[in-house]
Amino acid sequence: MKKTLRLILGDQLNSNHSWYSTVADSVTYVMMEIRSETDYTQHHIQKVIGIFAAMQNFANHLKSNNHNLIYLYLNDQQNLQSFSDNLQNLISAHQFTHFEYQLPDEFRVDEDLKQLCNAISISSAAVDSEHFFTSRNELGDFFEGKKTFLMESFYRAMRKKHYVLMDGDKPLNGKWNFDSDNRKKLPKEHKPTSPLVFENDVSAILLEIEKTDIKTIGFVDAKNFVWPINREQSLELLDFFAIECLQLFGSFQDAMTPNEWSLYHSRISFSMNIKMISPKEVIDRVTIEWQKRSHEIEFHQLEGFVRQIIGWREYMRGIYWNQMPDYAQLNYFNNSEKLPSWFWTGETKMNCLKDAINQSLHYGYAHHIQRLMITGNFALLAGVHPDEIDSWYLGIYIDAFEWVQITNTRGMSQFADGGIVGTKPYVSSASYIDKMSNYCGSCYYKKAIKIGDKACPFNSLYWNFYDKNESKLAKNPRIGMMYNVWRKMKPDDKTALLEQADYYLKNSNDL
Ligand SMILES: Cc1cc2nc3c(=O)[nH]c(=O)nc-3n(C[C@H](O)[C@H](O)[C@H](O)COP(=O)(O)OP(=O)(O)OC[C@H]3O[C@@H](n4cnc5c(N)ncnc54)[C@H](O)[C@@H]3O)c2cc1C
Ligand code: SF4
Numbered sequence: 001m002k003k004t005l006r007l008i009l010g011d012q013l014n015s016n017h018s019w020y021s022t023v024a025d026s027v028t029y030v031m032m033e034i035r036s037e038t039d040y041t042q043h044h045i046q047k048v049i050g051i052f053a054a055m056q057n058f059a060n061h062l063k064s065n066n067h068n069l070i071y072l073y074l075n076d077q078q079n080l081q082s083f084s085d086n087l088q089n090l091i092s093a094h095q096f097t098h099f100e101y102q103l104p105d106e107f108r109v110d111e112d113l114k115q116l117c118n119a120i121s122i123s124s125a126a127v128d129s130e131h132f133f134t135s136r137n138e139l140g141d142f143f144e145g146k147k148t149f150l151m152e153s154f155y156r157a158m159r160k161k162h163y164v165l166m167d168g169d170k171p172l173n174g175k176w177n178f179d180s181d182n183r184k185k186l187p188k189e190h191k192p193t194s195p196l197v198f199e200n201d202v203s204a205i206l207l208e209i210e211k212t213d214i215k216t217i218g219f220v221d222a223k224n225f226v227w228p229i230n231r232e233q234s235l236e237l238l239d240f241f242a243i244e245c246l247q248l249f250g251s252f253q254d255a256m257t258p259n260e261w262s263l264y265h266s267r268i269s270f271s272m273n274i275k276m277i278s279p280k281e282v283i284d285r286v287t288i289e290w291q292k293r294s295h296e297i298e299f300h301q302l303e304g305f306v307r308q309i310i311g312w313r314e315y316m317r318g319i320y321w322n323q324m325p326d327y328a329q330l331n332y333f334n335n336s337e338k339l340p341s342w343f344w345t346g347e348t349k350m351n352c353l354k355d356a357i358n359q360s361l362h363y364g365y366a367h368h369i370q371r372l373m374i375t376g377n378f379a380l381l382a383g384v385h386p387d388e389i390d391s392w393y394l395g396i397y398i399d400a401f402e403w404v405q406i407t408n409t410r411g412m413s414q415f416a417d418g419g420i421v422g423t424k425p426y427v428s429s430a431s432y433i434d435k436m437s438n439y440c441g442s443c444y445y446k447k448a449i450k451i452g453d454k455a456c457p458f459n460s461l462y463w464n465f466y467d468k469n470e471s472k473l474a475k476n477p478r479i480g481m482m483y484n485v486w487r488k489m490k491p492d493d494k495t496a497l498l499e500q501a502d503y504y505l506k507n508s509n510d511l
Helices: 044-063 085-095 105-121 138-142 149-163 203-210 231-249 268-271 280-293 301-325 351-363 369-381 385-397 402-413 431-434 455-466 480-488 491-506
Strands: 005-009 029-034 068-072 098-102 123-127
Touching: 005 085, 029 044, 029 085, 044 068, 085 105, 098 149, 105 123, 138 149, 138 301, 138 431, 231 268, 231 280, 231 301, 280 301, 301 402, 351 369, 369 385, 369 402, 369 431, 369 455, 385 402, 431 455, 455 480, 455 491, 480 491
Parallel strands: 005 029, 005 098, 029 068, 098 123
Antiparallel strands: none
């Protein structure tokens, strides 16, 4: 009799996958909590717990639907702590005759499983994970022969192909992109909606992790774990977003303010990235909400959100599969510095960084502009090696999986790919941070000062970055203007700025 073993990875918790539409005695599923996954980078404790909790809930769901399942817990004696060792062991112990897996999202795991299939003597097959709008190679095919990979043209094609926010063959409401209506600073008197947080008790999982020597970062309240750990909670969070946050999502998507960790963001990335819900479900849910309440929810709020999902998220995945493995080595500016030590403690006098890092340590979460224009901006201005930056981002965020982390970090944030993802580096001085946040007023440093003890480090580091990388950036049409300003500056002023930046870079641990 044919006996099939099917592997379910920790980020493949898709209960709507066609695998589960029939129950068969001949099929056994396997899920495993393994050290090769907990240890490939130093993860946030909430990320490890969140994934294990969601895996255990998914396993219970499969068992209650009568599927055969083997679940290897972290500290099980028979757990050999890697995919290939566990799978080879199970295949011979249970005499499976066929092995199947869903295509992994990470290059590293994809390579491992391909090697395993070559090594085992039984037949094997890889099937789609049935989650994304696009296949792995779709973006590569779409841009075939093109030098640049413009997200906007990919996004429009996705809208047409999947008939999202369309009116016949035209974009609904006449325009593809309503970004100019978005991105406002939060008014001082505005009190954002309090985020929906869960109170999951995950202390049993924490206890198991504490029995090992797994190294993690960040904090957790294991009796009140705030993240969704099953499909029901994921759908609840999505409902909360649609009902309470969508109406101001676009307006305040780039706003930052101390003590408000999520504003009008959905915090749905963790649920989506481990596939407890699909991007199609997310888009359908918010579109229905807008249709019901179009008198209250302006179209630009909806379009801004939909673009993140069907545009940016699919685009980043496509870039990843088109560019890996070379992408992980790119370092366009030849940066080589280390991240300052306060990236792991939040103990810095720089208010914006203190807030973004402390929030990341407490929740495993920061929203997009904190990642891009606070931590990412600083790291690029400080000339930090992209490997250092990748491993920090891959560890600290609960939603961090390489396919979406590296393209955002090395690509969008660090421009280490020389412009595959972005058309220019995302750097700024204090003026942008002050424009979009309420951080500067109470900061030790002074946003308008460039030189001296209290000068905001972003100001001198910003000009130092342009000066240092002139040969690579001066011809970029989107930033040529900055070089005109720099060239017109008095030589003494330029020298003072570069000396100030040099002092800050040499003393970055003390900022
Ligand atoms: C340096 C850096 C690192 C990042 N690392 C990750 C990561 O490891 N994992 C991750 O999922 N996202 C990452 N992002 C993208 C984005 O910041 C997060 O998806 C978002 O903050 C998640 O929070 P949210 O669900 O509240 O998002 P919302 O602001 O509510 O947006 C809705 C959804 O849109 C999608 N989205 C938005 N922007 C992007 C983007 N640039 N790329 C891909 N999807 C996007 C996400 O799925 C997100 O859940 C990173 C961005 C930067 C600048
Ligand atoms: S003054 Fe500078 S360091 Fe302080 S919050 Fe503003 S931008 Fe950040």
